[in-house]
Amino acid sequence: MKLVVGMSGASGAPYAKRLVELLRADPRVVSLSLVLSRTAATVYAHECGGHPSGLGVPVYSGRDYDAPFASGSAPADAMVVIPASMSTVARIAHGISDDLLTRAADVVLKERRKLIVVPREMPVSAIHLENMLSLTRAGALVLPASPSFYHRPKAVSDLVDTVLDRVRDHLGLPAPGARRWRQEPSPDSQPADSAQPHTAGHLRPVVDYGEDA
Numbered sequence: 001m002k003l004v005v006g007m008s009g010a011s012g013a014p015y016a017k018r019l020v021e022l023l024r025a026d027p028r029v030v031s032l033s034l035v036l037s038r039t040a041a042t043v044y045a046h047e048c049g050g051h052p053s054g055l056g057v058p059v060y061s062g063r064d065y066d067a068p069f070a071s072g073s074a075p076a077d078a079m080v081v082i083p084a085s086m087s088t089v090a091r092i093a094h095g096i097s098d099d100l101l102t103r104a105a106d107v108v109l110k111e112r113r114k115l116i117v118v119p120r121e122m123p124v125s126a127i128h129l130e131n132m133l134s135l136t137r138a139g140a141l142v143l144p145a146s147p148s149f150y151h152r153p154k155a156v157s158d159l160v161d162t163v164l165d166r167v168r169d170h171l172g173l174p175a176p177g178a179r180r181w182r183q184e185p186s187p188d189s190q191p192a193d194s195a196q197p198h199t200a201g202h203l204r205p206v207v208d209y210g211e212d213a
């Protein structure tokens with residue numbers, strides 16, 4: 001699978017960092033590129049330290065339309081915009097391809113490939129909601145960065161992974177160790193995720209809200 005990850009300037013750079021690490025280690029992914037918006041590197045430095053160029057995949061930014069996936073003649077199979085700022089959401093929703101990230105997303109939509117948008121903002125205005133509705137109507141999947149807690153996360157990375165498990169499901173690249181409601185991780189969960197520390201795979205999906213809840 002040929003994938004593009006677009007990182008914009010919303011809070012949530014650790015989602016993008018971890019997703020790139022996981023996809024890089026996934027043998028089902030034959031090509032992986034990272035596209036940065038104008039603000040992505042600034043937020044990444046704040047939240048992760050360093051620069052995304054250290055992630056070991058080809059990194060594009062700005063208006064580098066030389067990237068193959070800038071054209072409908074060589075589109076990616078799928079693209080994930082994570083985290084997606086409200087500015088990036090707005091521009092994709094309105095077909096404003098003013099940088100490589102928004103152009104790549106536009107290409108994925110027009111070529112009827114898979115676009116997963118992981119917005120991050122709170123609260124949201126009517127403008128934000130309408131833009132997300134437009135994206136949905138255009139065929140994108142809007143998958144908010146809303147971690148789940150029923151697996152009793154022990155670390156921030158566990159929360160991050162609850163979102164990424166869903167992203168990978170929708171890419172058609174399910175993680176063997178994905179936390180699922182009332183299911184144990186499969187016994188072969190190690191290979192796909194073993195490239196990076198992964199602390200939550202052993203947790204049983206149990207909810208206990210107490211008798212009075």
Ligand SMILES: Cc1cc2nc3c(=O)[nH]c(=O)nc-3n(C[C@H](O)[C@H](O)[C@H](O)COP(=O)(O)O)c2cc1C
Pocket residue numbers: 008009010011012037038039040042043046084085086087088120121122
């Ligand atoms: C540390 C930091 C955190 C931010 N978090 C968000 C956020 O969660 N959501 C959002 O929509 N914008 C956020 N912004 C503002 C965007 O970066 C800003 O609107 C920018 O113009 C987005 O452009 P881009 O989508 O091209 O990266 C944040 C900015 C900074 C510096």
